[in-house]
Amino acid sequence: MSSFNSIASLEEARRVAIFGGTHGNEMSGVTLVNLWVKNGAEIQRKGVETKPFITNPKAVEKCARYVDTDLNRAFTPENLSAPRGDNQPYEVQRAQEINRIFGPKGSPDAYDVIFDLHNTTSNMGCTLILESSKDHFNLQMMNYIKKAIAPSSCLVLLNEHPLLKYSTSRSIAKHPVGLEVGPQPQGVLRSNIFEAMRVILKHALDFIELFNEGMEFPSCTVEVFRVLERIDYPRDANGNIIAMVHPNLQDCDWEPLNPGDPMFQTFDGKTIRFQGSGTVYPTFINEAAYYEKQQAFVTTRRESLVASSIRKV
């Protein structure tokens, strides 16, 4: 356990990537990355190589989440170490290619930071997704972003759950950062959502530039929402959904859900209540892409993480 007085000395973040189109119908990222591929002036920072990149071009062309399989679940050790071949699902081939360009995952040659841009149909606002509670660089970055956009809010979702954590495209980098902005329907570009994502990235890149220039970021606490469990829709014996997210829960991402609160509503109007043992904070409520992943929402609990003071080596 690090003491509050110690400063973590970290390598400069020299190579940064911005991924769009990991899901081909999440339009903010697709649009931003295409813009920056044409003209990257906005994302340039002194001392940083920033590479905008469309990760799933075939899905983008079809305006579909994926072609064969979800790219954002495809970066497993099995897939990445499998032999190359045309018989592999398209997204597995893409994962291997992306691992060659921006990885290899877990090696010193991997990119320092990857921002992966996503949208959600859930009313999550601006959300930063953190994969490790011990990534002090990311924690400091997220603290910086939150302060920079205040009074607008940007929440941090921590997915460190041993079973629910998944192999994301950004997980190739030393410091993976997920950006999730909603609500936005799939296939739709809303200008307010687009601008919000753009502003967050601007602050993120500013942070990296400041860090690389030698700025020290003192220890701070960052409030995060830690993923607890996935809650599925009630289903019948054939696996068909028999109830919808309750109107009282719909759009109430990040608000407390207490035992006994309405959770689902059957098609004929009956209420099904939350049976948990304590208050949770639900999010990803009614995300379109998660119907097939058996997820109506995830529960989280609030935690305060301490980020060590950091400075470049």
Next chain:
Amino acid sequence: MEVDELVCLPRLPRVAVCGGTHGNELSGVYLVRELLKMEKKVTKEEEEEEEEEEDERVSVLMVLSNPRAMLQCRRYVDTDLNRCFTRATLNGPVSDVAPYEITRALELNRMLGPKGSPAAVDLVCDLHNTTANMGLCLIAYSDCDWICLHIFKHLQREMPDVPIRFIHFDVSSKESYSLDSVGKHGFAMEIGPQPHGVVRSNVYTAMRVGVQNMLDWVRFFNSGTIFEGGFVEVFSMVKHIDYPRDRETRTITAAIHPQLQDRDFCLLHPGDPLFQTFSGETLPYKGKEPLYPFFINECAYYEKGIALSLARKRRVMIPSIRVQTEHEQESYVQEFTSEEEE
């Protein structure tokens, strides 16, 4: 038209309620599934109860229009089913290699039509969702189909908490292309905003109540109720506006302006903000006439080159109506037949 004119129209014994015409517009998918489940239960109960009055009885066909698209949760598999019901397509050649939706359109036309013939169902209600903030809209080709307009008036009265509007697309019956054009009367019931692939409980409930009220109206109508006429407000489609696009690649170069987003049916004046380019510039509406926008930022219309549609608001006078008596029905049929012979 005389103010106290009473128009007598034929009974509506057969109504079709269609969901999943676009496989990812889920309110209709789930509602029709539920109605089919309930129908199985009710049929058992009905055998024990008294039958409905002969006149009132309505035969309701529940149809899941595009099962393959529904399975994949996509709008369509090969081509948009809801553009396949033109006379040209329906009378066209039958082919083994036809796009799935064309084959399906021919099947649906056999089931619910044939379009334009006396065998067609009396009323088609086709259920849709939109990502646009449109509330509940009835969309029809005619602004003088008194059945559709009276159903509209009835819904407005019975559902005062839901914004309900009537949209008229001025398309002749020769050129009509959607599923609802297969019935003798028909309309689409479009509810938004809802992302495709999602079921929102408030939207589902509005559709369930809307369909219930529609069927109730048909029963009242068939049993002889007189529905009083009056003025209704109708939005008549004038034109579409596409997104600004890059000349070479055709990719869009601007998004719906934040001040226009979600403001369906709020009057758009010349000079009002329309689009916002990715470099932050505002592009104004350049039309000469203030018009009412709708289908603002509908996901499925990007590929059809429509960022929004524009309509004029009009007041339409609808007459009082009631169902024809048997005697009136006979004379009507004779007239219909002799018109055809001419």
